Amino acid sequence: xxxxxxxxxxxxxxxxxxxxxxxxxxxxVHSALALVLVMISLAILxxxxxxAFIAAIQILVYAGAIMVLFVFVxxxxxxxEEVRTNVSRLAKWVGLPLGVFFLAEMTYSLxxxxxNRVAATxxxxxxxxxxxxxxxxxxxxxxxxPFELTSILILIAVLGALVLAKRES
Amino acid sequence: MEFxxxxxxxxxxxxxxxxxxxxxxxxxxxxxxxxRKVVARIxxxxxPYWVGPHGxxxxxxxxxxxxxKEDIVPPAADKLSYVLAPFLALALALTTLALIPIGPATIxxxxxxxxxxxxxxxxxxxxxxxxxxxxxxxxxxxxxxxNSKYPLMGGLRSxxxxxxxxxxxxxxxVGVLLIAGSFDxxxxxxxxxxxxxxxxxxxxxxxxxxxxxxYLTAAIAETNRVPxxxxxxxxxxxxxxxxxxxxxxxxxxxxxxxxxxxxxSCLATLLFLGGWLSPFPETGAWRWQLYLPAAGLIIAGxxxxxxxxRGVQLSAKLVFPVLGIVCLGVxxxxxxxxxxxxxxxxxxxxxxxxxxxxxxxxxxxxxxxFRYDQLMSFGWKFLLPLSLINLVVTSLVVVLRxx
Numbered sequence: 001x002x003x004x005x006x007x008x009x010x011x012x013x014x015x016x017x018x019x020x021x022x023x024x025x026x027x028x029v030h031s032a033l034a035l036v037l038v039m040i041s042l043a044i045l046x047x048x049x050x051x052a053f054i055a056a057i058q059i060l061v062y063a064g065a066i067m068v069l070f071v072f073v074x075x076x077x078x079x080x081e082e083v084r085t086n087v088s089r090l091a092k093w094v095g096l097p098l099g100v101f102f103l104a105e106m107t108y109s110l111x112x113x114x115x116n117r118v119a120a121t122x123x124x125x126x127x128x129x130x131x132x133x134x135x136x137x138x139x140x141x142x143x144x145x146p147f148e149l150t151s152i153l154i155l156i157a158v159l160g161a162l163v164l165a166k167r168e169s
Numbered sequence: 170m171e172f173x174x175x176x177x178x179x180x181x182x183x184x185x186x187x188x189x190x191x192x193x194x195x196x197x198x199x200x201x202x203x204x205r206k207v208v209a210r211i212x213x214x215x216x217p218y219w220v221g222p223h224g225x226x227x228x229x230x231x232x233x234x235x236x237x238k239e240d241i242v243p244p245a246a247d248k249l250s251y252v253l254a255p256f257l258a259l260a261l262a263l264t265t266l267a268l269i270p271i272g273p274a275t276i277x278x279x280x281x282x283x284x285x286x287x288x289x290x291x292x293x294x295x296x297x298x299x300x301x302x303x304x305x306x307x308x309x310x311x312x313x314x315x316n317s318k319y320p321l322m323g324g325l326r327s328x329x330x331x332x333x334x335x336x337x338x339x340x341x342x343v344g345v346l347l348i349a350g351s352f353d354x355x356x357x358x359x360x361x362x363x364x365x366x367x368x369x370x371x372x373x374x375x376x377x378x379x380x381x382x383x384y385l386t387a388a389i390a391e392t393n394r395v396p397x398x399x400x401x402x403x404x405x406x407x408x409x410x411x412x413x414x415x416x417x418x419x420x421x422x423x424x425x426x427x428x429x430x431x432x433x434s435c436l437a438t439l440l441f442l443g444g445w446l447s448p449f450p451e452t453g454a455w456r457w458q459l460y461l462p463a464a465g466l467i468i469a470g471x472x473x474x475x476x477x478x479r480g481v482q483l484s485a486k487l488v489f490p491v492l493g494i495v496c497l498g499v500x501x502x503x504x505x506x507x508x509x510x511x512x513x514x515x516x517x518x519x520x521x522x523x524x525x526x527x528x529x530x531x532x533x534x535x536x537x538x539f540r541y542d543q544l545m546s547f548g549w550k551f552l553l554p555l556s557l558i559n560l561v562v563t564s565l566v567v568v569l570r571x572x
Contacts, residue, residue: 029250033250033306043299052296056296057295060302063299064298064335072328075321075328132292
């Protein structure tokens with residue numbers, strides 16, 4: 001087994017364990033940490049695919065900025081442990097089958113996609129991972145409108161926070 | 170042996186990691202000694218003096234002391250996060266150093282040609298920022314998991330401070346990126362070679378002086394050092410986020426802080442001070458500069474021998490001449506034709522990093538601490554606009570030059 005395979009399995013297990021711990025943990029800070037673990041293992045998976053830029057941005061933006069703010073807020077509000085309730089009837093009769101359905105659908109499509117990929121790549125050269133230059137050229141030419149719209153959306157959110165935080169005079 | 174031939178890259182990387190870890194750990198230990206000595210000089214004291222000649226064994230004594238002290242975990246602490254935090258702090262601080270190249274030369278380990286960096290990536294700079302941005306968790310977790318008032322306040326303060334100054338830190342670097350056009354440290358340093366008017370080196374510090382000032386200020390705040398060491402303002406918060414830590418866990422936070430100082434200084438050297446490039450032109454008339462590392466070591470060696478023999482302490486009389494002879498020997502090695510070209514890069518790199526570390530200590534010895542509200546308004550209302558102005562002006566100049 002190659003080292004890349006070992007790293008892949010380790011990160012995959014880490015991501016799944018983190019995702020389960022995120023839901024099961026009763027302490028909000030532990031949940032947040034589990035989510036960070038998921039993000040970091042995903043970033044390492046991107047690194048394995050040769051997409052170092054995406055990996056770095058994934059860590060920088062999600063783990064380094066957004067989740068820090070989450071943890072910050074949890075600490076600031078001093079949120080206590082979660083209180084468990086009995087599972088509601090709606091969750092039991094609708095949620096559970098829906099979850100199973102989505103899981104099955106995802107597994108099926110992944111397997112089908114995997115079969116196609118194997119058929120397509122045997123013989124053909126492995127795809128070259130996009131460089132930072134390719135990515136930025138795409139972002140600032142083809143996708144410049146969605147890019148700018150997203151930044152305006154974030155700006156609106158910032159303004160909204162400002163308005164909410166402003167004291168009544 | 171079979172493993173070595175099958176995974177040459179892995180084995181060479183492991184060897185490089187071992188060497189780098191040894192060097193960095195020693196540097197960390199002696200950085201504390203250096204800091205105490207320099208601050209003592211600034212305050213007209215002697216600093217550590219009695220453990221070994223001129224206190225040279227003080228770091229070792231401190232390490233042993235930390236190892237043998239009782240390791241107290243507060244009963245109300247959140248065990249997992251409490252234990253995780255110091256490990257996270259030290260591991261991340263040391264990981265970032267893997268991305269930092271110290272010279273242009275290619276050396277050969279076990280017959281494998283390899284560069285003077287553990288991990289060469291073409292997005293090294295962003296990776297470095299990404300890894301160091303996770304370092305905030307160590308501080309936040311330490312503050313929260315101690316389940317005590319002062320650490321919580323310290324953790325909140327320092328996470329707010331680190332988030333705020335990280336923005337300025339990143340923005341101040343973008344100017345350099347625009348000029349260099351790459352995230353790769355080798356390209357960034359390579360772009361700084363050459364001289365203006367045959368005398369001024371083309372380092373980024375000259376066109377990016379504003380960016381450099383922003384970077385240095387934000388970096389000091391990012392590493393929680395004086396004058397921005399609010400998280401551990403002892404008059405208000407005892408020791409901030411690590412109040413409840415004892416024994417080696419405390420030492421790990423301590424080591425992480427110094428490792429971060431080294432990383433930040435290395436980064437400043439690579440981005441603004443020309444990395445491993447010599448400040449002198451590389452023409453025939455300046456060939457004597459190749460002997461500078463050897464000359465420096467030989468002068469240090471002679472100084473150690475003479476100073477040691479004239480010293481008062483018996484230990485100094487015995488140890489310093491031996492150190493001096495070692496310096497002379499290494500100095501002679503640096504004049505060998507096989508070694509001389511390889512040693513140039515690391516020599517200039519270390520010299521520049523050392524200067525920046527001295528600057529850090531100097532700032533600590535002379536500047537008073539900011540107040541918390543001053544710190545926040547300085548970061549958001551002064552430093553951030555300044556780095557934004559630098560960014561806008563730089564991009565304007567770069568675009569006009571491209572035309």
